[in-house]
Structure formats: C-alpha cells, structure tokens
Amino acid sequence: MIKRFSVKELLNTEPKEQEVVLEGWVKAFRSNRFIALNDGSTLKNLQCVVDYENFDEELIKSISTGAAVKVEGSLIASQGRGQAVEIQANKLTLYGKADADTYPIQPKKHSLEFLREKAHLRIRTNTFSAVMRLRSALSFAVHSYFQQNGFYYMHAPIITGSDAEGAGEMFRVTTLDPKDPPLTENGEVNFKEDFFGKETNLTVSGQLEAEAYAMGLGKVYTFGPTFRAENSNTSRHLAEFWMIEPEMAFYDLDANMDLAEDFIRWVIQYVLDNCQEDIQFLEQRLLDEEKHKPQAERSEMPLSEKLKFVVNNNFKRVSYTEAIDILRNSKPNKKKKFEFGIDEWGADLQSEHERYLVEKHFKCPVILFDYPANIKAFYMRLNEDGKTVRAMDVLFPGIGEIVGGSQREERLEVLQKKIAALDIEEKELWWYLDLRRFGTAVHSGFGLGFERLVQFVTGMGNIRDVIPFPRTPQNAEF
Numbered sequence: 001m002i003k004r005f006s007v008k009e010l011l012n013t014e015p016k017e018q019e020v021v022l023e024g025w026v027k028a029f030r031s032n033r034f035i036a037l038n039d040g041s042t043l044k045n046l047q048c049v050v051d052y053e054n055f056d057e058e059l060i061k062s063i064s065t066g067a068a069v070k071v072e073g074s075l076i077a078s079q080g081r082g083q084a085v086e087i088q089a090n091k092l093t094l095y096g097k098a099d100a101d102t103y104p105i106q107p108k109k110h111s112l113e114f115l116r117e118k119a120h121l122r123i124r125t126n127t128f129s130a131v132m133r134l135r136s137a138l139s140f141a142v143h144s145y146f147q148q149n150g151f152y153y154m155h156a157p158i159i160t161g162s163d164a165e166g167a168g169e170m171f172r173v174t175t176l177d178p179k180d181p182p183l184t185e186n187g188e189v190n191f192k193e194d195f196f197g198k199e200t201n202l203t204v205s206g207q208l209e210a211e212a213y214a215m216g217l218g219k220v221y222t223f224g225p226t227f228r229a230e231n232s233n234t235s236r237h238l239a240e241f242w243m244i245e246p247e248m249a250f251y252d253l254d255a256n257m258d259l260a261e262d263f264i265r266w267v268i269q270y271v272l273d274n275c276q277e278d279i280q281f282l283e284q285r286l287l288d289e290e291k292h293k294p295q296a297e298r299s300e301m302p303l304s305e306k307l308k309f310v311v312n313n314n315f316k317r318v319s320y321t322e323a324i325d326i327l328r329n330s331k332p333n334k335k336k337k338f339e340f341g342i343d344e345w346g347a348d349l350q351s352e353h354e355r356y357l358v359e360k361h362f363k364c365p366v367i368l369f370d371y372p373a374n375i376k377a378f379y380m381r382l383n384e385d386g387k388t389v390r391a392m393d394v395l396f397p398g399i400g401e402i403v404g405g406s407q408r409e410e411r412l413e414v415l416q417k418k419i420a421a422l423d424i425e426e427k428e429l430w431w432y433l434d435l436r437r438f439g440t441a442v443h444s445g446f447g448l449g450f451e452r453l454v455q456f457v458t459g460m461g462n463i464r465d466v467i468p469f470p471r472t473p474q475n476a477e478f
C-alpha cells in the first residue's frame with residue numbers, strides 16, 4: 001500500500017523517488033505544469049510537477065486555485081529553487097473543481113472584511129490557516145500548563161440558573177412560546193412553567209461553579225464557551241468567546257498574580273518554540289501592513305520580538321491608586337485628550353487609560369490591583385481599608401484587559417453585607433454562601449479571554465479574525 005502523507009511530513013522526508021500520495025487544495029497552477037498543493041498541515045505548499053502532455057487535456061483544464069486533488073507520484077529532490085522536494089506526478093485525480101469565475105478566494109490579497117463575509121472559505125488563506133493553527137497550539141498549551149501544574153480541568157455548566165454573576169448582559173435560555181408565554185397573576189412571564197422551572201441564561205462566567213470545585217479539588221480550571229449579550233461593537237468583544245478560568249484554594253492575590261503571569265508567559269513561550277513558521281508569516285504580514293501606515297501608528301516591535309519581550313520581562317505591578325496618580329498627572333489628561341478625564345480617585349478606568357499605562361507609560365504588560373470596591377464585582381475580597389478590593393486586571397499592549405481576577409471574599413458576614421447592600425437576595429446565592437459556611441478558606445482565581453490571547457499572539461487587530469465563526473451583534477451567519 002502506498003502511504004498517504006501530509007505536506008508537512010513530505011517536506012521533512014528524504015527524497016528517494018519513493019511512491020507517495022498527497023491530497024490537498026491547489027494554491028496555484030503555473031504553466032500547466034506546477035501545482036502548489038496545500039493540505040493545511042503547514043503554511044508551505046508542496047510543488048507537484050505534472051507534465052501536461054501525459055494527462056488528459058480536460059483534466060488539466062479543470063485544475064485551478066481551490067480545486068481539491070489527489071496526486072500520486074514519486075518524491076524527488078526539487079529541480080527548482082525554493083523547495084527541497086517535489087512530487088513528480090504520474091497520476092492526478094480531481095476530487096472537486098473550484099470555478100475561477102465564482103470561487104471567492106483567488107490568489108491575490110483579500111481584505112479581512114471581505115473574508116469575514118466568507119468565513120466558511122477564509123480558512124483556505126495563509127493568514128487564517130496560520131491564525132487557526134496558532135489558536136489550536138495555544139489551546140493545547142493552556143491544557144498542558146495546567147495539567148503539568150496540578151490543576152484539574154473542570155467543565156462548568158453552560159446553562160446557568162444564577163443571575164447574580166454580574167458580568168454583563170445575558171442570553172436567555174427558554175422553551176416558552178415567545179408569542180404566548182404563560183403568565184403569572186401579575187401578568188409577568190411565569191418561568192415556573194419554563195423548562196427548568198426558573199429563569200435560565202447562557203453563562204457569562206464559570207467562576208462561581210469553579211469556586212465550588214476549587215474548595216474540594218484544590219486547583220481547577222475551566223476552558224469553555226462564554227456568552228455576553230453586550231451590544232459593544234469593538235475589536236475586542238464577541239458575544240460568544242472562550243474563557244479560561246483557573247480557581248485555586250489557599251491562593252491569595254499575590255499568588256494569583258504570580259500564576260497569571262507565569263501562565264501567560266509559559267503559553268507564549270510554547271508557541272514561540274512550536275509555531276515559528278506561522279508566527280514568522282504573521283509577523284511579515286504585519287510588517288507589510290505597516291508600510292501603509294503613518295510612522296506614528298507603526299508598532300515599535302515586530303511580532304516575534306513583542307512575544308519574546310513578554311516572555312522575558314516581568315509584568316509591572318501597580319496599585320489602582322498609583323495608576324490614578326500617574327493618569328491624573330499624565331499629558332493627555334492635562335491636555336484633555338482623554339475622552340474620559342481622570343480627576344478623582346474612584347473613577348473606572350476606560351480602555352484609553354489602560355492603553356496609556358501599558359503602551360505609553362510603562363511600555364510593558366501591567367497588572368493593576370486593589371481597585372475601588374464599588375467598580376468591581378461583589379465577590380472580591382474587601383481590603384482592611386474598607387474601600388478597595390483584592391482585584392487584579394492584567395493589561396496588554398494593543399489589547400487592553402486580557403485578564404480579570406481577584407482574591408474572593410471568603411468571610412460569610414462580609415459577603416452577606418455586600419450582597420445586602422446590592423439588594424441581591426441571599427436565596428439567589430444560597431449555595432455560593434454555603435461555600436463560606438462549610439470549610440471556607442482563602443481562594444483566588446481569574447478569567448482570561450482566550451481570543452484576546454490569540455489576538456496578542458497573532459497580532460490580529462480584530463477579535464472577529466481569531467475565532468472560526470464569530471458571533472457579534474446582528475451577526476450569526478454560518
């Protein structure tokens with residue numbers, strides 16, 4: 001039997017005129033003789049030489065960019081330059097042609113916007129295949145890191161009955177008839193008659209459930225889809241995204257920050273070690289793009305240097321209070337260049353402020369910690385000062401917030417006061433409060449938006465281009 005190979009394998013195989021079979025899609029067909037074949041295994045194509053005189057004319061005519069073919073032949077040292085090996089084809093099978101008049105992915109530069117409309121075909125471009133191979137490698141790195149460090153992978157529920165997660169707007173899950181829902185005596189929708197007997201939504205975070213598991217398994221992490229019905233059409237928000245949420249018993253905020261930093265650096269080092277080809281390609285893509293930009297907007301470092309910089313340098317840790325001082329005295333603030341001016345302690349930081357701190361002031365990733373209690377979620381641990389909480393956000397150049405986390409409030413009475421002040425009923429959070437009634441302990445965790453990490457590693461400016469089929473307001477095609 002003739003063995004089936006991938007392009008990646010063949011490029012690393014010594015050519016001895018051995019018979020091989022290769023299946024893939026035609027990237028280009030030159031001079032009726034040279035097929036550049038790609039099968040997704042690597043960015044590179046393998047050149048297949050078909051001497052058209054030996055093949056059916058109709059068949060040769062049907063070979064065009066995008067067609068799926070099988071090539072059988074012998075692997076030889078390449079005659080041409082640019083590749084070490086090529087296949088001298090003696091048999092060619094056309095699986096499916098791609099009509100040049102209608103196939104949208106032609107061998108020329110397409111805009112990312114155009115390709116978003118063709119999300120089912122864009123994976124056949126070099127850019128998207130590089131991004132998605134990196135996304136896959138990063139996922140593996142995420143699991144590897146946690147598995148090697150004593151964490152258990154926990155599947156948090158996707159349908160949630162707790163509406164107190166407080167991380168944004170939720171998508172409702174229901175089987176009630178929208179035209180004729182059962183009503184209560186007061187005329188409100190009677191969710192007791194809904195599938196779960198109560199209101200349910202798609203999860204915005206697996207944190208609360210992860211906390212329960214950390215208080216038994218010690219160290220856990222979730223890595224799954226997360227949903228937010230936020231109508232924010234930005235380059236860093238999706239309605240469906242993947243979040244990584246480690247949660248650790250007996251970790252305080254410092255240990256939490258140490259973990260976040262170590263984790264991010266480790267996964268980036270992993271792709272630097274394993275995905276050079278794709279990173280190099282994306283780096284070149286960015287450099288080409290930059291040529292069209294004004295000098296001031298060009299980034300200071302090529303992609304791979306930016307990644308190495310993060311791996312090799314400590315993140316700068318700064319308290320919210322210090323950050324406010326820096327921002328208050330900053331040039332853009334004094335010259336009223338910020339859309340939201342900073343004059344008082346307590347202000348919520350906008351993305352323009354985060355980016356100023358990271359990109360202009362510190363010029364490295366920054367961890368901000370000890371935020372004012374009233375701009376952060378109820379479950380974050382109150383500091384002795386009574387006004388700040390043990391929160392931390394990791395801020396990245398070009399991205400802004402990539403991680404949000406905290407030490408959790410483990411003291412029952414403090415938590416009860418907090419939720420009373422927010423008018424949340426204790427019965428909404430009964431099981432969460434139970435975790436403070438039975439064997440409570442210091443614990444911490446964070447959430448990292450996976451797509452934002454993929455954006456950083458690939459240098460892609462828009463989050464819609466780092467997930468296969470993005471869900472955003474008014475868009476759930478495919």
Ligand code: ATP
Pocket residue numbers: 167168228230236237238239241243401402403404405447448449450451452
């Ligand atoms: P932001 O202020 O950027 O909206 P957030 O404060 O709402 O973020 P968290 O609730 O702390 O974010 O969620 C944890 C992480 O999940 C964020 O740091 C970010 O990386 C990611 N994230 C949050 N919302 C989205 C979204 N809509 N799309 C993609 N990633 C997101």
Ligand code: MN
Pocket residue numbers: 168
């Ligand atoms: Mn948000």
